[in-house]
Amino acid sequence: MFFGWLTDTEYKAKNSKSKANLMTEAGDFDNNAPNLMVYRFSDIEVATNRFSFENKLGEGGYGPVYKGVLSDGREIAVKKLSKTSTQGFEExxxxxxxxxxxxxxxxxxxxxxxxxxxxxxxxxEFMPNKSLDYYLYDPMKRYMLDWEKRVEIIEGVTQGLLYLQEYSRLKIIHRDLKASNILLDEEMKPKISDFGMARIFSKDEVEANTHRIVGTYGYVPPEYVKKGLYSIKSDVYSFGVLLLQIISGRKTACLYGVHENLSLLEFAYGLWIQEKGMEFMDPTLDDTNSSCTLLKCKQIALLCVQENANDRPTMLEVSSMLRNETTPMANPKRPAFSKRTDENDELTRSNLKPEICSIDDSPISEVVGR
Structure with missing residues (x-):
C-alpha cells in the first residue's frame, strides 16, 4: 500500500516519528495550555461501542464522528481520520x-x-445539540431558533473569531468557517470547531499565500480562490456568508430569483438595493423587540462579503456594528463572484422572488484556483 509518494514501510516510519513528535510537543505546552489526554484505542472503542452506527454523529472531510461515553460517565465526541480522507496527519x-x-x-x-x-x-467535549446547519435548513427545526437565539449565536461566533484574531496569544485564521462547523452546547450556545485547516499568523502579519487551497464552496473568498491569498479578511468573508444564512435560512449552493440564476450573495444584494431587504429573511423570525435587527445584520453581512478584502470590516468593527457602537454603516458594494457590474442591469430590474431549490451545500476539501 502507498500513502502519497511513500512506501508502506516509509509511511510507518514517518508515522512513528510524527507520533513521537506530537507526544513530545503535547507535553511541552506551557502552563496556560490545558492538559491533553492521550487515550488508548481500546478505551475509545469501548466508549463508542466499537464505533457503532448508532453512535455515529456525522461525517466530514476529515472522517466520521462518533459519540462516546467514557468509563467515568463523561460524554465525548470522537473524530476518526478516514483512510480515504484528503486530510492527513498534518491536519x-x-x-x-x-x-x-x-x-x-x-x-x-x-x-x-x-x-x-x-x-x-x-x-x-461532546456538543449535545449538533451543528447549526442541522436547524437552519430544516422546515420544522428552524422554529427552535427564534431571533433572540440566533442573535446569541451570531454574537457567540463573533466573539470566538475576535478571540482568534485579536485576543489570543496566537493570531489564527480558521479557513473553514461554515454552519456545519458551528456546534451548539446544551444551552444552544455556539462553539467554533474543526481547526484542521487553520493557520497561525504573527501579530504583525497581514496575509499569506498557499498553493493548496482548501475550504468549502460558497464560503471561500475570491482572493483565496484566484490567488491563494488568505488573511483575517478571509474569515470575515466566511462570517458574512454564515450571517446571511442565519438570517435567511437559505443555503449557499442554491440558485435564487425568478430565473434561478442568482447566487445567495447576489440575491441578497439585489433585494437590498431594491430596498426589499425583508423579503430575503426567514419569515419565521420576529426582530420587533431586538436592538439587533434583521436589516442591520444583512447590511453587516453584505459588507463582509464584498469583492475587495480591503473593503470588508474587521471583526472588531463587526462587533461594534452589532452592538450599536459605531456611526452609520457604509453602503455595501457588490458581493464577490457577482456576474453583473452595471447597477441598472437585470439584477436590479428583475423580480427577485425566490424559487424553491433542493440543492445541498457542498463541502469540498480542495478547490482549484482559476
Missing part, C-alpha cells in the same frame, strides 16, 4: 496543537487524542 497534528493552546467559551475544546493501530483520532 490532525495542526488541530491538536492549535486547539490545545486556545481556550475560549466559543471554541470547541479538544480533550485529547489517540494514535494507535494506525488510527488517528481526536477526542472533543
Amino acid at each position: 490532525f497534528k495542526n488541530e491538536v496543537m492549535l486547539t490545545a493552546k486556545l481556550q475560549h467559551v466559543n471554541l470547541v475544546r479538544v480533550l485529547g487524542f489517540c494514535i494507535e493501530r494506525e488510527e488517528h483520532m481526536l477526542v472533543y
Whole structure:
C-alpha cells in the first residue's frame, strides 16, 4: 500500500516519528495550555461501542464522528481520520496543537487524542445539540431558533473569531468557517470547531499565500480562490456568508430569483438595493423587540462579503456594528463572484422572488484556483 509518494514501510516510519513528535510537543505546552489526554484505542472503542452506527454523529472531510461515553460517565465526541480522507496527519497534528493552546467559551475544546493501530483520532467535549446547519435548513427545526437565539449565536461566533484574531496569544485564521462547523452546547450556545485547516499568523502579519487551497464552496473568498491569498479578511468573508444564512435560512449552493440564476450573495444584494431587504429573511423570525435587527445584520453581512478584502470590516468593527457602537454603516458594494457590474442591469430590474431549490451545500476539501 502507498500513502502519497511513500512506501508502506516509509509511511510507518514517518508515522512513528510524527507520533513521537506530537507526544513530545503535547507535553511541552506551557502552563496556560490545558492538559491533553492521550487515550488508548481500546478505551475509545469501548466508549463508542466499537464505533457503532448508532453512535455515529456525522461525517466530514476529515472522517466520521462518533459519540462516546467514557468509563467515568463523561460524554465525548470522537473524530476518526478516514483512510480515504484528503486530510492527513498534518491536519490532525495542526488541530491538536492549535486547539490545545486556545481556550475560549466559543471554541470547541479538544480533550485529547489517540494514535494507535494506525488510527488517528481526536477526542472533543461532546456538543449535545449538533451543528447549526442541522436547524437552519430544516422546515420544522428552524422554529427552535427564534431571533433572540440566533442573535446569541451570531454574537457567540463573533466573539470566538475576535478571540482568534485579536485576543489570543496566537493570531489564527480558521479557513473553514461554515454552519456545519458551528456546534451548539446544551444551552444552544455556539462553539467554533474543526481547526484542521487553520493557520497561525504573527501579530504583525497581514496575509499569506498557499498553493493548496482548501475550504468549502460558497464560503471561500475570491482572493483565496484566484490567488491563494488568505488573511483575517478571509474569515470575515466566511462570517458574512454564515450571517446571511442565519438570517435567511437559505443555503449557499442554491440558485435564487425568478430565473434561478442568482447566487445567495447576489440575491441578497439585489433585494437590498431594491430596498426589499425583508423579503430575503426567514419569515419565521420576529426582530420587533431586538436592538439587533434583521436589516442591520444583512447590511453587516453584505459588507463582509464584498469583492475587495480591503473593503470588508474587521471583526472588531463587526462587533461594534452589532452592538450599536459605531456611526452609520457604509453602503455595501457588490458581493464577490457577482456576474453583473452595471447597477441598472437585470439584477436590479428583475423580480427577485425566490424559487424553491433542493440543492445541498457542498463541502469540498480542495478547490482549484482559476
